[in-house]
Amino acid sequence: MSRTSSSRARLAALSTVLLIANLAVAGCRDAPTEPTSIRIATGSPTAVYYAFGQSLAAILNRELPDVRASVVVTAASAENVQLVGSGGAELGFTQADVLPASTAGSPTVDAVARVYDDQLHLVTTSGGPVRTVADLRGRRVSVGAPGSGTEITAIRLLEVARLGGDEVRRERLGLDDSVTALRSGRIDAFFFSGGLPVRGIEELADSSAIRIVDLSEWTEPLRSRYGQVYVSRDIPRSVYGVDAVTTVADPNYLIVRADLPEPLVHEVTRLLMERRAELAAAHPAAGRMSPRSAIVTAPLSLHPGAAAWYRATKP
Numbered sequence: 001m002s003r004t005s006s007s008r009a010r011l012a013a014l015s016t017v018l019l020i021a022n023l024a025v026a027g028c029r030d031a032p033t034e035p036t037s038i039r040i041a042t043g044s045p046t047a048v049y050y051a052f053g054q055s056l057a058a059i060l061n062r063e064l065p066d067v068r069a070s071v072v073v074t075a076a077s078a079e080n081v082q083l084v085g086s087g088g089a090e091l092g093f094t095q096a097d098v099l100p101a102s103t104a105g106s107p108t109v110d111a112v113a114r115v116y117d118d119q120l121h122l123v124t125t126s127g128g129p130v131r132t133v134a135d136l137r138g139r140r141v142s143v144g145a146p147g148s149g150t151e152i153t154a155i156r157l158l159e160v161a162r163l164g165g166d167e168v169r170r171e172r173l174g175l176d177d178s179v180t181a182l183r184s185g186r187i188d189a190f191f192f193s194g195g196l197p198v199r200g201i202e203e204l205a206d207s208s209a210i211r212i213v214d215l216s217e218w219t220e221p222l223r224s225r226y227g228q229v230y231v232s233r234d235i236p237r238s239v240y241g242v243d244a245v246t247t248v249a250d251p252n253y254l255i256v257r258a259d260l261p262e263p264l265v266h267e268v269t270r271l272l273m274e275r276r277a278e279l280a281a282a283h284p285a286a287g288r289m290s291p292r293s294a295i296v297t298a299p300l301s302l303h304p305g306a307a308a309w310y311r312a313t314k315p
Contacts, residue, residue: 036264038069041083041092043076043148044175046200047192048285049093052115055282056091059275064267075174077149084255085109091268095149095193096229096251097156099299110258111297112269112306116195116285117249119233120153123182123201124189126209126242133161133218136168142181142190145174154191157248160221175200183208195252195285197239205240216246251296256303265305273309 040057043049050071057069072089074080080092081099085108095118124130130139136158143158144150151172158164171178171187178190179200192198204210212235222230233249254272256265272279273291280287295302295310302310 033066035066035068038067038091038268039072039083039089040069041072041074041080041089043074043080043093044145044200045073046203047076047175047198048118048195048283049076049080051199051283052093052279052286053091055279055286056272059271059278060268063271067264075145075147077147078152079147081109081255082147084257087257090257090260092255094253094255095153096253097226098149098152099253108258109255109300110303110306111300112254112256112265112303113272113289113294114251114296115254115272115294116252116288117231117233118149118193118195118252119235119247119249120150120157120191120193120215121198121201121235121247122189122191122213122215123178123204124211124213125182126211128188128211130189130213131211132213133157133163133215136163136189138167138169139188140169140171140186142171142173142178142187143168144172144191144193145177146172148174148193150191150193153193153248153250156222156226157191157215157218160218160225179204182210189213193250195283195288196235197284202240205242210240210242212240212242212245212247214245215248219248222248253297253300255300256306258303260303260305262303262305262308265303266309267305269303269306269309273313 040053042053053071057071060067060069077094077098081094083089084092129135143154158168173181175192181187182190216232219230219232229250231249232246235245235247237244276287276289291313
């Protein structure tokens with residue numbers, strides 16, 4: 001073979017290799033990529049977490065083309081922390097008082113934001129005998145679903161009120177089952193912790209005569225025994241159409257798997273803050289968020305992606 005023919009053969013072979021490589025690259029570009037799944041651990045379908053989570057999922061699906069967000073119905077806070085920490089969900093909502101026993105210092109869970117305050121409701125019938133926490137002695141009371149933040153806060157309150165152990169006949173029911181049980185007379189009262197208004201309690205108040213018990217005297221005992229996370233907050237008459245009371249509240253956080261990519265969490269944080277009006281339309285509690293208060297997430301650290309967004313906006 002002549003030198004010229006040999007050169008042409010080598011060029012032809014090189015051209016073939018380059019063509020195959022280009023086709024392979026083009027094929028990779030054209031191949032559909034799997035969307036990133038974001039599962040949001042929420043709570044009861046008639047409580048705040050679920051409404052908030054549904055609205056957030058809709059925003060993420062609309063504005064992040066490579067994301068497929070969905071909500072997961074759970075028992076709420078404690079289960080949500082477990083799901084996010086174990087990789088069973090990417091985002092979740094939790095009360096702050098759940099965290100010290102669950103994930104303080106955990107390398108698997110970070111915070112996106114402090115979103116609003118959960119308020120502990122003690123709900124009973126208006127004509128019933130329960131007017132104070134002391135009146136719960138010997139009665140049938142739902143303290144919340146297993147794995148819920150409600151259960152943790154309610155049991156702590158009963159302990160500081162010296163109603164621990166067998167002093168109260170405890171049921172472990174979620175919000176919907178608690179409402180049904182109170183209506184039927186199977187329980188005398190129930191606890192539920194959530195942002196105002198809680199739709200399940202709102203619907204109960206619309207159809208039945210109820211009372212919400214004042215819990216203001218228990219904020220300081222809870223703070224003394226369990227830490228400074230607890231504060232007093234009012235439930236105005238305008239919320240449920242019953243007498244105004246003061247109750248115990250604690251902050252609520254949106255948490256995230258710590259190993260999620262920073263750019264993704266940055267965008268989730270941006271949309272959470274920039275779409276507050278839309279989120280508030282789904283539930284008024286979401287409208288109480290602000291970048292300034294969102295960064296206060298002790299004992300959890302902010303995810304680096306969330307922290308980067310707050311630094312850039314200088315709340």
